[in-house]
Amino acid sequence: PVQLVESGGGSVQVGGSLTLSCLASGEIRTLHCMGWFRQAPGKEREKIATMSSPYDETDYADSAKGRFTISRGNTKSTLLLQMNNLRPEDTAMYYCAFRRGYWAPGMPCRIMEENADAWGQGTQVTVSS
Numbered sequence: 001p002v003q004l005v006e007s008g009g010g011s012v013q014v015g016g017s018l019t020l021s022c023l024a025s026g027e028i029r030t031l032h033c034m035g036w037f038r039q040a041p042g043k044e045r046e047k048i049a050t051m052s053s054p055y056d057e058t059d060y061a062d063s064a065k066g067r068f069t070i071s072r073g074n075t076k077s078t079l080l081l082q083m084n085n086l087r088p089e090d091t092a093m094y095y096c097a098f099r100r101g102y103w104a105p106g107m108p109c110r111i112m113e114e115n116a117d118a119w120g121q122g123t124q125v126t127v128s129s
Contacts, residue, residue, distance in 0.1 A: 002026040002118040004096045009123030012086055020081040020123060021073065022096030028077055030054050031102045033109030036070060036081045038092035038125075045095065045113065051079065052109035059108030086127045096120040 008020040024034065035050035049060045049070035058070055069082040079096060098118040103109040 002028055002098050004098055004118050004120035006094065006096050006120045006123040009094060009125045011126040011128065014087060014127060014129045016086050016127070017082070017084045018086065018125060020083070020094055020096075020125075022079040022081075022120060024077045024079070024096075024098060024118075026118075028098075029100065030076075031100065033099045033101060033103065033111055034079045035097050035109075035111045036068075036079070037095045037097055037111075038090075039095070039122075040089075040092040043092075047111070048081065048094075050109050050111055052103045052107070055103070055105045057103065057106065057108055083125070086125075088127050088129055091125060091127050093122040093124050095122045 003025045005023045032053050036048040037045050039045040047061050048064045051058050051070050067085050071080045097111045097116045099111045099116050
């Protein structure tokens with residue numbers, strides 16, 4: 001199995017920035033997809049961005065384009081989410097997800113609730129005005 005641990009959440013004011021980190025451990029293999037999701041109170045969990053391995057193809061939700069950046073940390077087992085110009089509507093629990101599989105170069109990888117192999121426990125982000 002794979003274990004995921006998120007960190008980096010917190011409380012910020014409108015316009016502020018945060019960088020979330022997800023550390024993956026366990027049976028991580030080269031062929032996989034990792035991504036960031038969030039869930040606000042009373043809403044369904046939604047995708048923010050994904051990144052494939054080994055080709056590092058990225059895919060963003062429309063709400064994240066231009067403000068959020070997904071990237072690798074110092075190692076392949078660390079996934080980052082840089083969030084800029086945060087808004088109150090970004091307030092949510094942010095989750096990291098992992099799915100084994102192969103996606104060809106140029107193809108965005110996909111993770112859904114029903115096919116993820118692992119989820120982290122989440123890290124809370126609160127944006128206040």
